[in-house]
Amino acid sequence: MSGLADYPRNMGGLAAVIDALAVRYGNRFSTSAALRDQHGHTTTSLLNQPPDGVMFATSTEEVSDVVALCAEYRVPVIPFGTGTSLEGHVNAPQGGISLDLSRMDRVLEINPSDLDCTVEPGVTRKRLNETLRDTGLFFPVDPGADASIGGMVATRASGTNAVRYGTMKDLVLALTVVTADGRIVHTGSRAKKSSTGYDLTRLFVGSEGTLGVVTGVTLKLFGIPEEIAGGVCSFPTVEAACDAVIMTIQTGIPVARIELLDELQVRACNAYSKLSLPEMPTLFVEFHGTAAGVAEQAEIFGVIATENGAEPFVWATRPEERTRLWQARHDAHWASTAMMSGRKGISTDVCVPISRLAECVAETQRDIVETGLTVPIVGHVGDGNFHCLVFANPADPAESAKADAFVERLAWRALDMGGTCSGEHGVGQGKMKFLQREHGAGLDLMRSVKRALDPNNIMNPGKIFAL
């Protein structure tokens, strides 16, 4: 149980909770080492910190029961969806119970006339869209992984479509939440807007399980566009590509996706996904709308790209070509990993005002050259958001230190440019050190809210805020 030694644990409380859960829930509660390890895993360079037990909940009432029990004994509760978070969100630095919500995976209600649906938190985004397909509707938020909707609420997820459709902040209408004392609370409603009191829905979106457990989610949906078109476009430099993005957004083209891959990332994708794109900074672009609307958007974008020195736009006219391109984009992480012979990279993201995007990416590229690390860049650049996948040999302490220092410099650079240290991955354990600088006195307000809603600090302790 690496990494746990430093933290005090409530051994008496833990024993009582473990006994009670075993009695109440039988084999839906487990203390097996393999399960615990799997539930404390991280996809980062952070150490694994497994929980003391894993509970598979199947209803809001069960979640309420488990949380109330943990509250009674002051035992930490760590909500768990698919475990794809990137900043150590599911680690258990004080031990406690991992509350696995993956079996709460029912799509409860689809309301085509209101363009909304209500799901349990364990439904993954891909399964939701499969379920929706026959209704002609879709849910656009697509973080790379097939994350659970509950986890996406917790980290305020976004992805390639956010530039057009918004992030989880914009697309969650209502939540069912179990609070730190086991109460079941419904926030929001299916009405499209309301002015009645504090926005509890958005207080829970992005709270990373530190204020309660999300057990139900009502989401806005969209009609599948009549026409989808897109393609790729190479640029001489990342600055030129970023400038094209900035002009596209300023012109008000309702681009559905506009993604940057730098030279290195294109090389990795060519090899992994069997593409033959020029190894140059490249934009992947997609337009949604009516046939005429899409044609018009594409034409205006073409002019902007050419003005910024782009090679001719390569259209993916057939759906299967388009799918292949976007699959390659979504596989960028695995392409880079393959390029590095399976070595695990540190995935980090920042977001800046779009006017600073070209400058931020260019400075980051210079930093990469100076540092000598291998770091492909890929980004949801329409939002000013980009990702670095930082490769360092974990067996080489000097290289690991270099990688950590690079990740730190990237965060400070984004903050210096009026941005944020994470556009979509969240804070977890990995980005805590940047929050004082990013939020100043706001961090104290957040702490006040945390203390008010979770006075005994049992909800995912040690995330967002230091222990």
Next chain:
Amino acid sequence: MSGLADYPRNMGGLAAVIDALAVRYGNRFSTSAALRDQHGHTTTSLLNQPPDGVMFATSTEEVSDVVALCAEYRVPVIPFGTGTSLEGHVNAPQGGISLDLSRMDRVLEINPSDLDCTVEPGVTRKRLNETLRDTGLFFPVDPGADASIGGMVATRASGTNAVRYGTMKDLVLALTVVTADGRIVHTGSRAKKSSTGYDLTRLFVGSEGTLGVVTGVTLKLFGIPEEIAGGVCSFPTVEAACDAVIMTIQTGIPVARIELLDELQVRACNAYSKLSLPEMPTLFVEFHGTAAGVAEQAEIFGVIATENGAEPFVWATRPEERTRLWQARHDAHWASTAMMSGRKGISTDVCVPISRLAECVAETQRDIVETGLTVPIVGHVGDGNFHCLVFANPADPAESAKADAFVERLAWRALDMGGTCSGEHGVGQGKMKFLQREHGAGLDLMRSVKRALDPNNIMNPGKIFAL
């Protein structure tokens, strides 16, 4: 000082604060009865409850100083913008200091490349748009009144354009806030998205001055559309009009405005704004986009309207015709008031899932007929949101009671249909009684947040929550 007698006041603290403010700020602080009355006014049937003094602040630092002083003596602080709120938000039920922010009226920064701007809270929405005009940008939120941006943040305002561009919840990027102890806090950033901690920005949006004073606002802006077109369309019934709205939204037409006026409201507008519309339920519609895009949207809408039994769509092709129509829409409140020979109506609003809109409006119309009151209906129906202006003779207690009972029934009706008791006016004092039913245990969570951020209950006490 009507309505104040029932509430205990901190007379010693008030005296100390009044003395200190007079010394520190000279004639920018006043206890004149006329000013106090003006600052405690309401536009509803609620009694006026004037504050004990009015402070005209000119900077965030001054606001911090005033709030810290009031905190020291536990004296209420009531933030004041333009006084156009509709549910008694600026009343001072416990007395205290009205903090008038109208002199903090500078547009601090416009960033055309990021499509954002930062303003002081006293800037009104019309002045902001006048200032923006030369940049080709605009800010779309338009509650009827020329409200201050700070007040619009406080009540989570929206209006006719919200169906396309969103409400204040969606369009505030960052805030400067003075908290209940006088601390200056910056929330959010100019980055388009972030996943770093609790969403303090949206916690303050809609908090009605009960958590702190907004002293700076960073807003998203939009490019003025290349083409704007619109017109009006009469329907045989409100149900038919609502059905056309529902189909328009479901079809995904990015309609910029779609407003319902019922027969009575059309009659009032015809008389007041010298129009000659058929006295039938009418939709005012506007499309924004490129020339081709607008033409396409209008064509699809025309088909939907005809399918729902509409009279032929009447286009307002010339800008001045369009302006005249929308001015009439914005003057609907005054048109109704004029129709009632200057009598003041009670303005109330609710919002329901759009699938329940036709039913909710129709039931409300039946209720109006049964009650025998005069109540024009007008609504931002693309959001499922509509307003009733309820006319009753305040000198006739029976009629006033009838009006109050109608407003109550309307709120319960919306809640029964899965909606909210206010889509955009807010809670203030007028809608407090509905919150337990609307939010249940969520209301306790809101109270916990309030206690955490304002432990002495000095920030606009007696609003949202009972005293």
